[in-house]
Amino acid sequence: MSHYKPDPNKNVNLTIDGIAVTVPEGTRILEAARKVNVCIPTLCEHPDLCKRGVCRLCVVECDGRGKLLAACANDVWEGVNIVTNNLRILGIRKMIVELLLANHPQECLSCIRSTNCELQTLAADFGIRESPFRHDAADRRPPVIESETLVRDMNKCVKCGRCVEACQEVQTIRSINSSCRSIHYGISAPYHQSLAEGPCVFCGQCAAVCPVGAIYGHDQTAEAWIALNDKNCHTVIQIVPSLSTAVNDALDLPAGTVSPGVMITALKRLGFDQVFNSEIVMNAATAKENGELLNRIKNGGKLPMITVCSAGGIKFIADSYPDLSAHLSPCSQSQQMLSALARTADSSPITAITVSACIAQKFKYLRSAAHSPDGHDTGLTLTVSEIVRMFRQGGVNVAGLPEAPFDVFPGEAPPENKTNFENLRDIQEGIQKSEINLQGTKIKLLTVYGFAPARLIMDSIRKGECDASLVHIMSCPWTGGQQPCKNSN
Ligand code: SF4
Ligand code: SF4
Ligand code: FES
Incomplete structure (x- = not known):
């Protein structure tokens, strides 16, 4: 067992391809090389994961020794002379x-x-x-x-x-x-x-x-095209206005070319009957959840109430914490909410499509018949990449299209979400603590990023040690300050 514990306050001097560099003790060879603009090729290495040294593509020579070391898995040491690039190393990497x-x-x-x-x-x-x-x-x-x-x-x-x-x-x-x-x-x-x-x-x-x-x-553009070409089906789509920026980037257009209004026109050109603002659907879903939460607080229901960002959270509880399933909010996911809100005056079936940055949203897991979409309605989630593919397949040149407004839901406007967030504290180990004010009632909310911290919270609920009234489980882990939901491909 190794007792090596690097001291990040201590500096180490070394050379990389003859260039002198000073880095804190514990720095990997790969990182030290990047500091002097030397890019060693990698394959198994990933910035959010541990050192593993499996593929050996990043091998380097140290102090002229015959044995090669994986730059991604080994730390630098005082006085070492590292060579990242010679005929032997290039030949090995190529092979x-x-x-x-x-x-x-x-x-x-x-x-x-x-x-x-x-x-x-x-x-x-x-x-x-x-x-x-x-x-x-x-x-x-x-x-x-x-x-x-x-x-x-x-x-x-x-x-x-x-x-x-x-x-x-x-x-x-x-x-x-x-x-x-x-x-x-x-x-x-x-x-x-x-x-x-x-x-x-x-x-x-x-x-x-x-x-x-x-x-x-899984690419579901073919299913979307089938729905769009079905004359007996009313096909609606919801988008978050900010997704237009992701579409803009994916199409490699000058910043600001694709506004939410341009997205709406482009989606109508693909054949969507109506394009709705996801924020309104999410507000309606949150308002329903808030009502359920206040009801539980007043009438002694199961607390904390648990909400999830995707159906995977429901499966997680069903598989690993079935004894806590009564804590789950019974409210519908935003896809089903869209279907319900977009219900047309006639009774034609609805295909409700959501555009999301995250493939986790594609997964469907129904707790019971009560949580299935209305009888003959169907729904699917497309990622930003899929919608961009559809623009290309459908010959829609997004640049230069005029803007159009979002469609409004028939009947009553969905209720507004009047939640006020207070005291948002820093994220610690993937758990964000906040206090929200719901109609005068102060509520402790835990937002959990990823299933490792979710497990900690579920265990604390099981032991009766969780004092929050509301727990929201996000599927994606918080990765060092980057936004989660980056798994769209
Ligand atoms: S499936 Fe897993 S092990 Fe295989 S290439 Fe992808 S990440 Fe690597
Ligand atoms: S990383 Fe997530 S999606 Fe992939 S196998 Fe594990 S639980 Fe399933
Ligand atoms: S990148 Fe695979 S061993 Fe270093």
Whole structure:
């Protein structure tokens, strides 16, 4: 067992490719190199995950010794002279990429990650057009669609282990792990079950960290086109106004080209009957939840009341804390709320589509018939990338379109959400504490980012130690100040 504990207040002097640099003790070779603008190629390394040193692409020479060290997994030390780039190192890195390609389906053209794949970028950077190693296409297993949310194509897995760590350590769900040995080594759920049969909550964090097209969000643009072309179906869509910025960026247009109004016109050109503002739907959902919460407080109902950002949170409680399921709010998710609010005067079926930045929103998990959408209505969630694909497929040139207003819901306007947030405190270990004022009643709210902190809170509820009245579980972990919900692909 190692007793090495770096002291971040102590500095270490070293050279990288002959350039002198001083960094705090405990700095990885990779980070020290970046400080002097030396970019060592990586594949298994990910800034939000632990050191692992699996792929060996980042190897460097230290003090001229024959043994190479993984720059992502080893810290610098006083006086070391590091070489990141010579013929030997380049040759090793190139061979690693060639070996990975030899075992990889040769179908970049049709891969969802094409142009956004770390292996493809490495192959291009090393000038590899063809792997000199034999490619055996006979073992190709078909990709598996999991609960209409994720696609797993293990033929493309480069065995970096990022997804396993995201699931096991970051989310503590432990749905997937490495399995088998040698050429059969891969990533799977226990006994090669489907993800839905195990504890998977379809948070999409495995897809968010996968460097290649081995795990990704299920593309539902074909289903959306079918709904749009069904003359008997009323197809509505809800968007958050701020998503227009993400669409703007995805289309690589000058800042401000795609405003919410331009998005509305573009979506109508695709054939949507009505385009609604998600904020109004969310306000209506929150107002309903607030009513349920006040009712529980006044009448001694189960507290804290638990709300979730996606259906994965409901499955998490059903799988891991079934004894606490009465704490869940019975209110509908925003997709079902959209369907109910958009109900037309005639009784044509509604397809309610939500655009979200997050693939976790695609997952549907119904607690009971009472939580299913109205009889014949259907719904699906498209990510920003999917909606951009639809603009391209439908030939809608978004730049220069006129603006249009959001549609208004028929009948009564949905109630406004009058929640006042107070005393928002810093996030600690993924848990944000706030106080909200609901019609004069002060309520303690815990917002929990990711399933690891959610487990802490659920355990405290079980022990009767949670003094909050409301707990909101977000599927995505808080990653060092970055916004969660970054798993759209
Ligand atoms: S979706 Fe989330 S819970 Fe399911 S395997 Fe991926 S990381 Fe694990
Ligand atoms: S599925 Fe993706 S993240 Fe998981 S080990 Fe394979 S390549 Fe890495
Ligand atoms: S990136 Fe360092 S070993 Fe994979």
